[in-house]
Structure formats: structure tokens, C-alpha cells
Amino acid sequence: SLRSSVRSATTSVAFAGSISGMVLNRHQLSLGSTNDAPSITVTNLGQYDNDDDEDIMHKANSSVLTVDALSAYSDDVIKILSGATLTISGTETLTALDVNNAGTLTSGGAGTFTVAGSWANTGTFNASTETVTFTATATGKTLSGTLNGTSDFYKVNFNGSGGGWTIQDAMLVSAADATDTLQVTAGTVTLGNGNGDNLDVRGKFVIAASATFQ
Numbered sequence: 326s327l328r329s330s331v332r333s334a335t336t337s338v339a340f341a342g343s344i345s346g347m348v349l350n351r352h353q354l355s356l357g358s359t360n361d362a363p364s365i366t367v368t369n370l371g372q373y374d375n376d377d378d379e380d381i382m383h384k385a386n387s388s389v390l391t392v393d394a395l396s397a398y399s400d401d402v403i404k405i406l407s408g409a410t411l412t413i414s415g416t417e418t419l420t421a422l423d424v425n426n427a428g429t430l431t432s433g434g435a436g437t438f439t440v441a442g443s444w445a446n447t448g449t450f451n452a453s454t455e456t457v458t459f460t461a462t463a464t465g466k467t468l469s470g471t472l473n474g475t476s477d478f479y480k481v482n483f484n485g486s487g488g489g490w491t492i493q494d495a496m497l498v499s500a501a502d503a504t505d506t507l508q509v510t511a512g513t514v515t516l517g518n519g520n521g522d523n524l525d526v527r528g529k530f531v532i533a534a535s536a537t538f539q
Contacts, residue, residue: 352398354383357409357428364410367417388414392421405430405448413438415453426450426470432479441485446470452499456480461512464489473497473525481507483536488512495523503528513537 349355356365371385375394382401384394390413393401402423405411413419415434423442424430430446432438432453440459443466450471457478459466462485472478477497482505483490489512500506506528513536516524532538 350404352382352393352401354392354401354403355406356404356411357406359406362408362410364412366412367414388416389418389420398422407448413455443467444469446472446476450476450478452477452479454479456482458482458484459488459490461485461488461490463487464513466490467493468496469493480505482510483508483512483514484510486511489515491515491517492522492524493517493519495521495525497525497527499527501527505529505531507531509533509536509538511536513539515539
């Protein structure tokens with residue numbers, strides 16, 4: 326059915342002509358294309374979304390970008406293509422199952438990132454003062470790619486009952502001297518055993534009594 330194969334793609338251009346290289350994959354919100362380098366905001370994504378057409382997967386209003394507006398899928402993903410930039414400002418929220426960033430994902434302040442699945446970064450994540458909260462309630466989720474250096478996290482909270490995440494690459498959580506820099510509130514977090522799978526926490530690391538870090 327159309328509903329089972331819905332997909333969305335967004336780019337932004339400042340010229341008259343054709344656009345090529347936009348990606349349309351099932352249950353995926355793709356940002357950018359192979360022939361431009363758009364800078365996209367939540368406001369841009371709200372100009373035409375699920376509120377306007379039920380066959381558009383995402384919704385962006387009231388400062389909240391929800392990738393799967395109707396909670397209809399178990400495999401939705403937001404993919405930021407190489408060259409594209411998505412900015413989540415300090416008063417905005419990104420809610421997604423999986424985040425796959427090959428471009429630039431920028432936090433403009435103390436925004437909220439809620440990720441119910443995995444995080445893969447081969448581009449750049451510009452952290453600010455946000456918290457990234459992982460809320461999976463199933464195992465098999467991963468954090469992979471560049472998770473430190475210019476793509477470090479500010480604060481992270483793993484908070485999903487029954488959730489299981491593996492940190493597959495070196496990761497930095499940089500909120501210096503904060504009391505909630507890295508929290509494992511619920512679920513199980515596993516640090517990978519490959520070379521360089523280091524975890525650097527610059528503030529307080531809190532593991533709840535009912536949660537596990539191994």
C-alpha cells in the first residue's frame with residue numbers, strides 16, 4: 326500500500342533549474358541531494374509536511390520535528406546526505422527512530438534529541454548544550470562512526486526499559502563538571518571491545534540501580 330511504502334525527501338535550492346540526486350528510500354526522511362548543499366531548519370520542514378498531506382512521513386510544527394508523524398513504522402530513519410545541514414535550535418526537538426548523518430547535524434543550543442533506535446555519524450555533529458536521549462525498549466541498537474572530536478556529544482541519557490545499546494567507536498561526552506553528563510537511567514549499555522572503543526566522560530557518569538553498563 327502507499328502508506329506502507331511512504332518516504333520523504335527535502336532539499337533547498339536558490340536557482341532555477343532541475344534537481345537531481347534526491348534520495349527516496351522507504352520509511353526515510355532524506356535531507357539534501359547530490360548536487361546541492363542545503364541548510365535546512367525545522368521551520369523549512371514544516372512548510373509542507375504530514376499536516377498538509379498524509380503521505381508525507383514527517384511532521385514539523387510547534388518547534389518539534391517528528392520523523393514518523395503517525396508512529397506508523399518500526400524502521401523510520403532521518404538521513405542527512407553529504408553536503409546538507411540540519412539545524413535543531415535551542416528551543417526545538419528532533420524525534421526519530423534512527424539517525425544517519427553523512428552531512429552536518431547542528432545543535433543550536435539546549436535543544437532536545439530523542440532517538441528511539443541507533444545513531445550513525447559519518448559526517449559532523451555540532452554539539453552545543455543539548456541532551457541526546459536514547460529511548461529504545463529493544464536490544465541491538467548501536468552508536469557508531471565519529472562520536473568524538475568535532476562530533477562529540479554534550480550530554481547523553483540512555484533511558485529505555487529493556488533497551489540495549491553498543492558503543493562501537495570512541496565516544497566523548499563533553500559537559501565538563503556537570504552532574505548529568507552521561508546517564509544510564511534504564512536499559513543496558515555496552516562499550517565495544519574493539520581497538521579504540523574508548524569512552525571519555527568529562528562530567529558525572531550516573532548509572533541507575535536498575536540499569537547496566539558493561
